Structures are given as C-alpha cells and as structure tokens.
Amino acid sequence: NAGVTQTPKFRVLKTGQSMTLLCAQDMNHEYMYWYRQDPGMGLRLIHYSVGEGTTAKGEVPDGYNVSRLKKQNFLLGLESAAPSQTSVYFCASSRQGTQPQHFGDGTRLSIL
Amino acid sequence: RKEVEQDPGPFNVPEGATVAFNCTYSNSASQSFFWYRQDCRKEPKLLMSVYSSGNEDGRFTAQLNRASQYISLLIRDSKLSDSATYLCVVNMGTNAGKSTFGDGTTLTVKP
Numbered sequence: 630n631a632g633v634t635q636t637p638k639f640r641v642l643k644t645g646q647s648m649t650l651l652c653a654q655d656m657n658h659e660y661m662y663w664y665r666q667d668p669g670m671g672l673r674l675i676h677y678s679v680g681e682g683t684t685a686k687g688e689v690p691d692g693y694n695v696s697r698l699k700k701q702n703f704l705l706g707l708e709s710a711a712p713s714q715t716s717v718y719f720c721a722s723s724r725q726g727t728q729p730q731h732f733g734d735g736t737r738l739s740i741l
Numbered sequence: 742r743k744e745v746e747q748d749p750g751p752f753n754v755p756e757g758a759t760v761a762f763n764c765t766y767s768n769s770a771s772q773s774f775f776w777y778r779q780d781c782r783k784e785p786k787l788l789m790s791v792y793s794s795g796n797e798d799g800r801f802t803a804q805l806n807r808a809s810q811y812i813s814l815l816i817r818d819s820k821l822s823d824s825a826t827y828l829c830v831v832n833m834g835t836n837a838g839k840s841t842f843g844d845g846t847t848l849t850v851k852p
Contacts, residue, residue, distance in 0.1 A: 664842075670844065671828070671842055671843065671844030671845055672785070672828075672842045674839060677839065687839070717782075719784055719785070726832065726839070726840075727772065727773045727832050728773075729775055729787045729790065730787075730830075730840065731787075732784035732785050732786070733784060734783065734784050735782075735783075735784055
C-alpha cells in the first residue's frame with residue numbers, strides 16, 4: 630500500500646531554474662495539499678485541491694503553481710526558483726476536507 | 742494572534758513520566774481536531790482524532806474543551822520512543838479543505 634508518494638525525494642536547483650514536484654496518491658482521496666516546512670517551523674499550506682480539476686491558494690502561494698489534471702496526482706511547480714524556496718515540501722491527501730490528512734515522506738529542495 | 746497556538750517547549754521528561762500538552766484555537770466554529778506526531782525530518786503522522794467526549798488510545802488521552810477553545814494531549818508512562826514533535830490540527834468542518842496546523846510542541850523523553 631503506497632499511500633502518498635512524492636518524487637523526487639531530494640533536489641538541488643540553481644536560482645532561476647524551474648522544476649515540478651509530483652505527488653501521487655492511491656487512496657482515491659478527493660482532497661490534496663502541498664505544504665512547506667522550514668527548519669524549526671510549522672507547516673505552511675501552499676496550495677490545495679478539493680477535487681480533480683480544481684485548485685485553491687493556501688497561506689503562501691506566491692512563486693508556486695499547481696495542477697490537478699487527474700484525481701490521483703497533484704503537481705507543484707516552481708517557475709523560477711529562489712533561495713527563499715529552499716525547504717522541505719510535503720504533500721498530503723484526505724478523503725474529505727474534515728478528515729485526517731495522510732502525508733508523503735517529503736521532498737527536500739535546496740536552491741543555490 | 743495565530744489561529745492555532747501551541748507551547749513550543751521543549752518538554753524534557755524522564756521515562757515513565759506523565760506529560761500534557763495544550764493547544765488553543767481561535768475560531769469557535771472549528772469542528773474537527775487531531776493530534777499528529779512528527780519525528781525529526783520525517784512526515785507528520787496521525788496520532789489520534791479528538792472527539793467531543795474525549796478519547797483514549799493506550800497511553801494517550803485526548804480531550805476537547807469547546808468552551809475554552811482548547812484541546813489537550815496526555816501521555817502516560819512516557820517511553821523514549823515518544824520523543825517527537827506533537828502537532829495540533831484544527832479543521833473548520835465545512836469541507837472547505839483547509840486544516841490549520843499548530844507549530845508543534847517538542848517532547849524529549851530521557852532515560
């Protein structure tokens with residue numbers, strides 16, 4: 630049972646480069662989320678989706694874009710990476726918005 | 742004021758101790774409450790949901806106080822393996838999609 634799978638696990642980028650983080654879930658969950666977590670800090674919601682084809686902004690959406698073309702996948706894009714985006718990125722999913730979220734094991738992203 | 746506030750700690754306790762964490766929330770319309778556990782550099786994992794009547798899972802007891810707008814987590818007979826950061830999570834219950842995570846309380850259990 631894979632649950633929530635994030636790829637890649639680690640990545641180093643140069644300032645200005647672009648990349649896409651992939652999140653896949655096999656639990657048929659409607660809701661999916663992208664968070665970032667900086668050292669010693671809590672989770673901050675970047676974007677989320679309440680169903681296939683829908684996305685919404687979270688607390689810190691600037692510099693990121695997302696897409697949910699298929700129910701099982703939620704993509705997070707960085708168009709022009711900046712050092713301030715160095716962080717650990719977690720994807721999560723839940724059956725409904727009121728129910729517990731299941732997390733992937735994170736993507737560690739460093740931007741030089 | 743943050744929507745969800747936790748005492749960051751750290752809480753340093755000996756094995757076998759009982760320790761309690763509180764978490765306060767600002768929105769009185771909040772409906773769903775959870776405690777998560779996060780180990781260093783790992784993903785958060787659901788520890789337990791918090792029900793209105795309170796609930797227990799082994800050594801862990803969760804309570805909800807709607808009047809004072811806080812939830813609590815009690816850990817009895819602490820084990821070394823309980824060392825982690827405990828996150829409080831509050832959800833509006835409207836299916837709007839967003840849950841609010843506290844910044845976490847760090848617990849270290851020492852031999």
